[in-house]
Amino acid sequence: MLNNKHKYTLLRASRILLAPIYSLISLFFKKNNNIVITASLNMEFSDNAKALFEMLVLKDEFKDRVFFVINDEDKREQLNSVYPGRFISNLSFNEAFFILRARYWFCSAMELPLATFFQRHLRQVIHLGHGMLYKKVGLIETQARWYKKLYYTLVNSSFTHTVATTPFFQKDISAGFGMQLNRVLFTPQPKTGQIALPKTIENVTLLNKEFTHILYAPTWRPYAPVELFPFYDFELNKLSSFLAENNVHIWLRVHPRFEQHINSDLLSCPNIHLFSSNNFSEVNSYLVYFDALITDYSSIYYDFLTLERPVLFFDYDLEKYNEVVGVIDEYKRVKSTETTGSTEHFKQQLLAIKDGSFDLARIKEINKLANYPVINEKIADLVLERLGL
Secondary structure, X not given: OOOHHHHHHHHHHHHHOOHHHHHHHHOOOOOEEEEEEEOHHHOOOOHHHHHHHHHHHOOOOOOOOEEEEXXXXXXXXXXXXXXXXXXXXXXXXXXXXXXXXXXXEEEOOOOOOOOOOOHHHOOEEEEOOOOOOOEOOHHHOOOOOHHHXXXXXXXXXXXXXXXXXXXXXXXXXXXXXXXXXXXXXXXXXXXXXXXXXXXXXXXXXXXXXXXXXXXXXXXXXXXXXXXXXXOOXXXXXXXXXXXXXXXXXXXXXXXXXXXXXXXXXXXXXOOEEEOOOOOOOOHHHHXXXXXXXXXXXXXXXXXXXOOOOOEEEOOOOHHHHHHHOOEOOOOOOOOOOOEOOOHHHHXXXXXXXXXXXXXXXXHHHHHHHHOOOOOHHHHHHHHHHHOOO
C-alpha cells in the first residue's frame, strides 16, 4: 500500500495535469466578486482556511459570495447542512468554471481551489499557511525532494502573496514557499483570532478553574512516534500521584493519526486526558481553557504566546529532528525557556505554573517579536482589511 506521503504526492500530480487547460480558459472569464477558499488537498475544512471562512460567512457583505472547496462528498454534504450552498467541489467542469470566475482565492496549504498556473496576474490569490515557522517547511526542509520543489514552483506561480505575522519570519517564509520577499504580506493569522472566540465545552474537569490545566501538544515525527514524557527518571505512578496531589491535569493533543499509539497506561492516569481533534477540531478555539502549554517544534507555540502564559519544551530529539526535518535558524532565539530535562524539573515547572511564579518575561518578549501587534479580539477585522476584502 502507498503511504500517505506518496498517496498525496500522486494526488497532487494528477490534479496538475489539467492545470494548463484551466489556466488558458481562465483568461476568458470575466471575474466576479466571489471568494473561494480551500485547505489541505481540497479535502479538509481546517486551519487558517476554516478560520477565514467563518470570519466571512458571519458578515452580511460576504456571506452570499464566499465558497469553500471540499472534494470529500460526505464532508461537503455535512457542511452544507450547516452552511447551505457554501461548499463546492472542483471535480466538474461547471464547478471549475465557477471557481475560475472568482476574483479572490485563499488557501491554507499548497493546494489552490483549482489547479492552475500564474493566476496572480488575473485575480488575488493568497496563501495563508498553517502557521508561523518553528520547524522548516516546504523548500527549506532538510530532505526536500526534487518533485516537491517542482510542485511548489508550479503552484506558487499563482500566489499573489503568502503571509507572515512579522518581519521576523519574512526570510524563512519567503524561502520555504519559494516566493520573493516582496510577496510576503504582513498580517495576523485568521486562526489566531479564534482564541478570542472560545468554543463552549461541556467537560466538567476542564471547566474546573480550581485545577491547573496543561495542554501537551507535540509535533509528529516522520521517523518515529513521539515519546511522551521523555525523561530518564520518568515513573508514571509517581507523576500520577504528584498531579493528583496538586490538582494538575494534563491534556494530550497528538496528531490524529497517532492517537492510537498513546500508551494506555498514560490514559488510565486520572489526571492525564486525551484532548482529541475528533472532539475538539480546532485547537485554537480552546486555548483559553489552558493555563500552560507543553510543545516542541509546533507553530501552536506562537498562537499560545498571545495569551502570555507559560510554555514548556519537551524537544528531547532536537538533533535528530533537525537532521531529518529541520528547525528554523533562529530556533533558540524564539524558544522561551530551557528544555525540560527530567521529571523533577517538570514538577518544579508545574508548581511554578500553579502558584503563579513562572517567569513570563521571555514569553512577553517573544510574543512581541513573533505576533502581529494587535490583540486577538481585533484580529478578524484587521485580517479582512490586510487581505484586501
